[in-house]
Amino acid sequence: MPTTHGHDAAVAEAEPDAVSGKPEKTVETARADAILPRMQPILSITNLSKTYASGFEALKGIDLEIRRGEIFALLGPNGAGKTTLISIVCGLVRPSAGTVRVDGHDIIADYRAARSIIGLVPQELTTDSFETVWATVSFSRGLFGKPANPAYVEKVLKDLSLWDKRDAKIMTLSGGMKRRVLIAKALAHEPRLLFLDEPTAGVDVELRRDMWNVVRTLRDTGVTVILTTHYIEEAEEMADRIGVINRGELVLVEEKDELMRKLGRKELTLHLQVPLEALPPGLDGYALELSEDGTELTYVYDTQGERTGITTLLQDLSGAGVRFRDLQTRQSSLEEIFVSLVRNAR
Numbered sequence: 001m002p003t004t005h006g007h008d009a010a011v012a013e014a015e016p017d018a019v020s021g022k023p024e025k026t027v028e029t030a031r032a033d034a035i036l037p038r039m040q041p042i043l044s045i046t047n048l049s050k051t052y053a054s055g056f057e058a059l060k061g062i063d064l065e066i067r068r069g070e071i072f073a074l075l076g077p078n079g080a081g082k083t084t085l086i087s088i089v090c091g092l093v094r095p096s097a098g099t100v101r102v103d104g105h106d107i108i109a110d111y112r113a114a115r116s117i118i119g120l121v122p123q124e125l126t127t128d129s130f131e132t133v134w135a136t137v138s139f140s141r142g143l144f145g146k147p148a149n150p151a152y153v154e155k156v157l158k159d160l161s162l163w164d165k166r167d168a169k170i171m172t173l174s175g176g177m178k179r180r181v182l183i184a185k186a187l188a189h190e191p192r193l194l195f196l197d198e199p200t201a202g203v204d205v206e207l208r209r210d211m212w213n214v215v216r217t218l219r220d221t222g223v224t225v226i227l228t229t230h231y232i233e234e235a236e237e238m239a240d241r242i243g244v245i246n247r248g249e250l251v252l253v254e255e256k257d258e259l260m261r262k263l264g265r266k267e268l269t270l271h272l273q274v275p276l277e278a279l280p281p282g283l284d285g286y287a288l289e290l291s292e293d294g295t296e297l298t299y300v301y302d303t304q305g306e307r308t309g310i311t312t313l314l315q316d317l318s319g320a321g322v323r324f325r326d327l328q329t330r331q332s333s334l335e336e337i338f339v340s341l342v343r344n345a346r
């Protein structure tokens with residue numbers, strides 16, 4: 001991962017004529033602008049591929065749209081392509097094929113505008129140890145060609161609970177506070193799309209919860225957040241939507257709630273005393289599956305539904321003369337879904 005400075009510098013270099021004289025907007029275009037932001041995704045990735053000079057295909061035809069104001073978690077094992085994807089969107093790595101638009105701006109043809117919308121919080125703790133919190137955050141803003149705005153910097157520091165530490169030298173801060181400074185730096189130029197690369201890697205549980213609250217606060221202020229993580233719990237806790245990437249391919253993109261609904265599916269398996277040849281009549285209403293050897297009946301139910309239907313099923317089974325000697329239940333977890341997706345894709 002490149003350092004924050006590398007990123008800042010790249011953007012700073014790109015910035016100066018980003019604000020140069022555009023023609024005045026007509027009433028129609030102004031109206032279209034007012035409607036567009038709500039309809040248009042903040043990030044739109046189409047058929048994106050990356051083959052490194054070594055010949056390694058790190059991304060293979062990625063299509064992804066990120067909605068304004070959502071928290072999107074990108075999950076994937078090591079080497080799946082998460083950092084490559086983020087680096088392309090942030091203009092740090094050149095794509096081999098495909099297009100990326102940030103708020104409608106092409107990241108190559110219109111890179112200055114695209115980059116000014118993005119903030120990146122890198123994985124590593126890279127900050128200037130001798131600077132104060134206030135100076136380093138204000139400096140980052142300046143690198144983007146933005147005029148000084150002490151009121152905004154104050155707000156960012158307050159939102160991140162860094163205000164009391166504004167005059168502290170960064171080297172005197174704890175690891176968690178340093179992470180917050182990285183976020184403050186990434187927010188200094190008022191980006192609308194924030195990338196957090198493994199925000200809680202190696203961070204203890206308490207601090208992790210703290211970081212989650214920080215990210216939620218950011219979302220509440222209108223910032224769209226894309227985070228990469230190895231922690232499935234983090235995705236479960238934070239994300240509105242989850243994407244799973246494996247070997248350069250997006251193998252799943254889904255609403256978190258929908259995944260949780262799947263998660264809520266449970267299986268009840270009844271081990272029968274006497275094998276059945278077929279399901280007894282009168283039990284057709286239940287989605288039951290009989291194993292091939294007729295010794296097991298499996299019933300899938302939704303733990304989040306109001307009723308599981310188990311009580312009546314057991315009564316009806318008893319009424320049909322089906323006896324069982326044992327039963328077991330099992331629940332699929334996001335972890336299982338994730339592992340099987342990643343395994344199947346191999």
Ligand SMILES: Nc1ncnc2c1ncn2[C@@H]1O[C@H](COP(=O)(O)OP(=O)(O)OP(=O)(O)O)[C@@H](O)[C@H]1O
Pocket residue numbers: 052053054056058076077078079080081082083084085
């Ligand atoms: N400059 C490069 N040249 C060749 N291969 C590269 C280069 N950069 C990354 N790769 C390879 O591309 C693949 C994807 O790497 P990437 O860093 O995007 O994965 P990741 O999902 O972010 O992994 P991690 O979770 O470990 O950070 C890896 O196999 C990596 O070795």
